[in-house]
Amino acid sequence: MMDEQLLLSGLLWRTERLFHDKKIITRLGPGEYHSYTYADYAKRVRKLAGALTEFGVRPGERVGTIAWNHYRHFETYFGVPGIGAVLHTINMRLFPEQQAYLINHAEDSVLIIDEDQIPVVEQLVDMGIPTVRAFIVMGDGPLPETSLDPVYRYEDVLARGSEDFEFPEFDEHTASAMCYTSATTGDPKGVLYSHRAMVLQAMCLAMHDKLNMSESQVWLEVAPMFHCNGWNIPHTALLQGATLVLPGIHPSDGDYVEMVADLGVTGMNGAVTIGTMMRDFVRASDRQWDLSSLKTMWLGGQAPSRAITEWWEQTYGTHVVQGYGMTECTPQICFNFTKSTLADQGEEAVYALRQKGGQPIPLMKIKVLGEEGQELPWDGTSVGDFWVRSPFTASEYYHDERTKENMVGGWFRTGDVGAIDEHGYVIIKDRSKDLIKSGGEWISSIDLENALMAHPKVREATVVSVPHEKWLERPLACVVPSDDSITEEELREYLMGSFAKWWIPDAFLFVSQVPKTSVGKYNKKEIRAIYGAGGADEVRARFGLTVA
Structure with a gap:
């Protein structure tokens, strides 16, 4: 050749x-x-x-x-x-x-x-x-x-x-x-x-x-x-x-909407927050926007909520997709799609599948390792650390000693925690640093966030760990409401239908915005730092919070 x-x-x-x-x-x-x-x-x-x-x-x-x-x-x-x-x-x-x-x-x-x-x-x-x-x-x-x-x-x-x-x-x-x-x-x-x-x-x-x-x-x-x-x-x-x-x-969000309408845009990619802001712009506009050309919307950074996914699909027939990637992987690791043999499971099962991180893209290998370094089975329930390798995964950082912590034996440790099901779909439970260990038991902030954002009165939500005298860590939810009538008790009862009692956040702070990183992800590090400096009151003061 x-x-x-x-x-x-x-x-x-x-x-x-x-x-x-x-x-x-x-x-x-x-x-x-x-x-x-x-x-x-x-x-x-x-x-x-x-x-x-x-x-x-x-x-x-x-x-x-x-x-x-x-x-x-x-x-x-x-x-x-x-x-x-x-x-x-x-x-x-x-x-x-x-x-x-x-x-x-x-x-x-x-x-x-x-x-x-x-x-x-x-x-x-x-x-x-x-x-x-x-x-x-x-x-x-x-x-x-x-x-x-x-x-x-x-x-x-x-x-x-x-x-x-x-x-x-x-x-x-x-x-x-x-x-x-x-x-x-x-x-x-x-x-x-x-x-x-x-x-x-x-x-x-x-x-x-x-x-x-x-x-x-x-x-x-x-x-x-x-x-x-x-x-x-x-x-x-x-x-x-x-x-x-x-x-x-x-x-701006309105500019994105206008471009789709003006140019007949068929596909787009951006952070989950972009899909949310565009939806809110359309809802608030006094103009009837024709966005029917938009067939594909790739939303990344975190899994798009069911509410945003269904709104785009029901309003414009736009198929919302997600993937899983990192800077170190150029950047894509997995991409989600519904395998044909799984497409007839019913609406709820297909939606649950679409909430997963997807299957590894071609040339990408992935494995999940347990606490003792053992490779765990692809059974959808065995949770450990994700490691990956491919022709487009970094083998080292540029002039950085942290290489030896993350690139080991030809594999890259992603820092993400989760499982892989029998069909190869990656289930991301959390970043390792964002998992909440309460009383010796692990709580996934991502699972709680996905559930909260499926509530019809919730626009955005993030969950972080905060210190607790007895349990060491407990979950705290920061919620941007889409309906001012929402209450803490309403959300608590809503989550009780899907999670054990000890998973339920101790408090729900209603905020006007959730802080985000420079690439549009929820900035949990900032929330934890603000909470550490002044507790819930400081978080409320910083993000214009109103208590229902």
């Missing part, structure tokens, strides 16, 4: 020939869009690659981006790794101190940023980011005044390159991109993705029948492009020639 390397430039080679007339569309403002073809895109990517080479960017150097989801940011996805450099997408929702840590740890040599991020980057320079030797600003019009130096306009840099630039060949194990974990505990951990890993992951996502990333799709990429490369959806859309829709700068 030919020893052809799996490189991202190979995906672009295919797309610019087969799908040259398909579109990449970026929202610029209400009802206003930038649109160009994959052929146009390929030309600009080649110009960027050539310009960066002329700019002195060398193979292996890290090029950082701090940017929204738009076509220029997407050009860096192939332009930077195309020359053997590494694209480091920086989480723009982190505090400046955290961003400075990432840039310095990665040793970024160039930063490509959006214009609205200039004030933040000026702060970073004041803090000290000594490895950065140049700044490139994306946007239109002349450069705004800034203390950044040297600073260049993205379009001026692009003008230095040639549409005829030829991508070099190199080893497929070369790093292509770099992402950091969201730092729910300790400093973020860096993960380098090889070209091979990203090509294989894109191919695996393209194979999934419920995701159905095909040429006919019009796909809205809501998940931030700084978070695990937008869940690798932009690469998969390009590979398949799907129309890719990018929400642009500072999008």
